[in-house]
Amino acid sequence: MNIRNTRHDSQLFEKNNLLKNRIISGISGFNELPLLIVNIVIIVALIFLSPNFLNPQNLIAVLMGASFDSIVAIGMTLLLISGGFDLSVGSIVGFGGVMAGKMLVLGQSVPVSIIIGLLSGAFIGFLNGFIVTKIKVNPLITTLAMMQIVRGIIYIITKALGIPLLPDNFSIIAQKQFYGIQTPVFVMIVLVVLAEVFYRKSIFFKQFYFIGGNEESARLSGIKVDKLKWLTYIISGTLASLAGILMASRMGGAQSAAGTGMELRVITACVIGGCSLSGGQGTIFGSFLGVLLMALIVNAFNLLGVSVYWQQTATGLILLSAVLVDVLRRRKMQ
Amino acid sequence: MSEKLLEAVNISKSFFSNKVLDDINFNIGYGEVLGLVGENGAGKSTLVKILTGVHNPDNGYIMIEGSKVNIKNIGIAKNQxxxxxxQELSLTNNLSVAENIFIGKIPSNHIGFVKTKQLYxxxxxxxxxxxxxxxxxxxVEKLSIGNKQIVEILKSISSNPKLLILDEPTSSLEELEVENLFKLILELKKNNYSIIYISHNLDEIFRITDRILVLRDGKNIGIFNREEIDKKGLINKIINKEIKEFFASEDKKAKSLEVLLDVNNLSDHENFKNVSFQLNKGEILGFAGLVGSGKVEVCKTIFGLSKKYSGDIFLKGKKIFFKxxxxxxxxxxxxxxEDRKVSGLFLRDSVSNNMISxxxxxxxxxxxxxxxxVSVIAKKFIDLLKIKIAKTTQNVMFLSGGNQQKIMVSKCLASKPEMIIxxxxxxxIDIxxxxxxxxILKEQAKKGVGIILISSELDEVIHMSDRILIFVNGEIIENINSEDFDSQKISLAINKGKDEKENSK
Structure with a gap:
């Protein structure tokens, strides 16, 4: 290739292929497309395979099932984008619900209880962030430890019984229905839309992509790397406790085992949705589609009467194939 | 036995309709170091890939020790x-040097236990x-990058090859490490190994090679004996254009004497002490010195990468603590x-995102x-720095070193800095x-930006700078103005510290 001619050639090339390029880049820029198609295929298949699928109650149940995971996934996506990781979100879900419940039982008002529930989640995130960014312990170890510490504290506070029978004025929050749809679904929709817009376009959140892409470069670019990473854990903890409070309200009681196993499910959904464990990549829309896919699979298995034992196998297979597709796509780019 | 180790005859290769190599002929003798130079895209890597069996030539053939060999794949290349x-190291950090050299062929007894003594x-x-x-x-983790590079070469040697290809082996080495590498190459030569040495650094090419093969646009421009050609001549062959004043000092006009940065008695009590200097607006100030002379550490301290320092830094007359x-x-x-991959670029991100970061x-x-x-900024810098890419959403990872480096410079210039380190x-990167x-850096200086320049090539510092500070053992020992630049004197001054250090040991 003649270096001095390349510019001319490439201009010519670009002119000839302007339309083609635009279409290709439009599609290749829309990384969530394959996942969206998979979701649609499953929905269409279920419409044909099961008469109950389109039943409004069933659809609402699917969305309800996705709502708590989606709220947690918003925080997890931010963590993964910035190169972090949080295994303690499941325990924080339980902790947020139990702390709010405890406050209600102690006679605090509903708003105060909710705020204390949120703050307790934020506090655990604050600790995670402190240990990871200031003491520089690996996030996997930090949050693995925190997951067990927090779950233990829940059992200690509630003597492993949880906090059953919460007052009605608290339970009504998540049980109230508008057009048959319960509050957590609305909360999910609002948060997902907001987060999608902000993560994609706002310059504040753009910084997290840079941190995850190359922490050293980000630091040299004048980005406050440690402070922002710390913040991701606080955001994640707060959102997890919000999910926990909604869950407790919906159930009418805070269960001590609430949120168990959620951390891996949410991370799986985010990775299916395009987040990379090495940071720098991911979108809320993708993560949401990942959560939705997993909720649809659970629903499909229930509707079709397949044993629950197959659900985990299927989830694992989907995770593997999602990662495979990504690896293949990257190899092609090379 | 033929007197040539390897002969390439009429090698051609096209990708699609693009002719990447056009009728290339060359040979390598025993114990010879052949330099391979050319700009990015000249066909160097394709040629290497043909020799190592990654690609097959469309036309032509290769003879090894007088017999025709079809290097169909990587395995055959290895066998031959x-x-x-x-270029990138492939060592396992937490294993020993010996284990790394002989990885894959570690001697063991019949039940598979390592014969440790034999290995070492x-x-x-x-x-x-x-x-x-x-x-x-x-x-291996304890070794410097230079020594890692040497282990990497020993690893290649352990399988007893006849021809060793070194692709930019010094790109991440400091001066002293380069010397050690060159010593190793000379030893290899003595032992009759043949080497193809690829580098953009022409000083190295002139020092270490016997003959130089120049590629341009996939064509063999010529093979020159080292004595036959000088640097300027070689540059002209490589780019087919007279670059005026390349590495020649241009007339240096008087710069404004408005002080931008004033450093007073700066010490970090570890790498440097009592460093005082001033940087004027529009001035390019070169820092010269050996590895460990403190020149890089001073820069990092000014940029706030090391919080513990004593002394004062004034920026435009105002005292500032760079925490x-x-x-x-x-x-x-x-x-x-200094390292675009480790601490410069967001490799998995797009060109435009890197530029606006x-x-x-x-x-x-x-x-x-x-x-x-975003697109306005991206377009501006692609034109300004002549960056060659297909589109701005392209991933930075797969671009050539020269283009990556230009993107890193754009990223820095986009912020309209008043001072650049x-x-x-x-x-x-290529010439x-x-x-x-x-x-572009000189243009910035003309606009009044103050620049501190460090380079592993002394020539670059001399060529670019208006003034040079010489660092020895963490102190500035000399301040030389451009009228008095003399590469021999400067290089002597730089090495002063090394001799003193060795004497005191």
Whole structure:
């Protein structure tokens, strides 16, 4: 290739292929497309395979099932984008619900209880962030430890019984229905839309992509790397406790085992949705589609009467194939 | 036995309709070092890939020791004794030097236990044979990059190849480490190994090679004996254009004497002490010195990467405590880092995102990114620095070193800095890109930007700077103005510290 001619050639090339390029880049820029198609295929298949699928109650149940995971996934996506990781979100879900419940039982008002529930989640995130960014312990170890510490504290506070029978004025929050749809679904929709817009376009959140892409470069670019990473854990903890409070309200009681196993499910959904464990990549829309896919699979298995034992196998297979597709796509780019 | 180890005859290769190699002929004798030079895209890597069996030529053939060989795949290349030392290191950090050298062929007894003594003896033999100063039992993670590079080469040698291909082996080495590597190459030569040495650094090419093969646009421009050609002549062959004043000092006009940065008695009590100097607006100030002379550490301290320092730093007459890069960036200081992959670029991100990473505020409307503003910035710098890419959404990872480096420079310039700290701004890139970056830095200086320049090539510092500070053992020992630049004197001054250090030992 003649270096001095390349510019001319490439201009010519670009002119000839302007339309083609635009279409290709439009599609290749829309990384969530394959996942969206998979979701649609499953929905269409279920419409044909099961008469109950389109039943409004069933659809609402699917969305309800996705709502708590989606709220947690918003925080997890931010963590993964910035190169972090949080295994303690499941325990924080339980902790947020139990702390709010405890406050209600102690006679605090509903708003105060909710705020204390949120703050307790934020506090655990604050600790995670402190240990990871200031003491520089690996996030996997930090949050693995925190997951067990927090779950233990829940059992200690509630003597492993949880906090059953919460007052009605608290339970009504998540049980109230508008057009048959319960509050957590609305909360999910609002948060997902907001987060999608902000993560994609706002310059504040753009910084997290840079941190995850190359922490050293980000630091040299004048980005406050440690402070922002710390913040991701606080955001994640707060959102997890919000999910926990909604869950407790919906159930009418805070269960001590609430949120168990959620951390891996949410991370799986985010990775299916395009987040990379090495940071720098991911979108809320993708993560949401990942959560939705997993909720649809659970629903499909229930509707079709397949044993629950197959659900985990299927989830694992989907995770593997999602990662495979990504690896293949990257190899092609090379 | 033929007198030539390898002969390539009429090698051609096209990708689609693009002719990448056009009728290339060359040969390599036993114990010969053949330099391979050319700009990015000239066909060097394709040629290497044909020799190592990654690609097959469309036309032509290769003879090894007088017989025609069809190098169909990597395995055949290895069997024929062609080995490549990779630019990126492929060592296992937590294993010893010996284990790394013999990885894959570690001697073991019949139940599979490692014969430790034999392993270390074998490694010691190699180390002694080539007179390299490392210990077989050392963990690789403890070695400097230069010594890692040497282990990497020993690893290639351990399979006893006939031809070793070294692709930019010095791109991440400091001066002293380069010397050690060259010693090793000379030892290899003595032992009759043949080497193809690829580098953009022409000084190295002239020092170490016997003959030089120049490729341009996939054509063989000629093979020159080292004595036959000088640097200027070689550059003209490589780029087919007279670069005026390349590495020649141009008339240096009087710069404004408005002080931008004033450093007083700066010490970090570890790497440097009592460093005082001033940087004027529009001045390019070169820092010269050996590795460990403190020149890089001083820059990092000014940029806020090391909080513990004593002494005062004044910026435009105001005293400032540089406690983090955030402060430095706010004061309009920009840093071109020495390693674009480790601490410069966001490799998995797009060209335009890299360019705007320091100016997010400026390309946004109400704190949201504006696609239009981003594309304006991207276009501006692609034109300004002659960056060759297909589209701005392209991933930076797969671009050539020269283009990557230009993107890193754009990223820094986009923030409209008043002062630039450039550490090795042209490391390991082709001559064309190098000239582009030099031009842009000089232009910035003309606009009044103060620049501190560090380079692993002394010639680059001399060529670019208005003034040079010489660092020895953490102190500035001399301040030389451009009228008095003399590369021999400077290099003597730099090495003064080394001799003193050795004497005191």
């Amino acid at each position: 004794g062609i080995n490549i030392g990779f 003896d074998m490694a010691d033999d190699l180390i002694k044979k080539f007179k390299v100063g490392i210990q077989a039992k050392d963990k 983090s890069p955030v402060v430095a960036r706010r004061k309009k200081i920009s840093f071109i880092s 320091e100016i997010l505020k400026a390309v946004s409307v109400a704190n949201f990114l504006s696609n239009f503003k 450039a550490v090795d701004p042209t490391r390991g 064309g890109s190098k000239a582009d970056i030099h031009e």
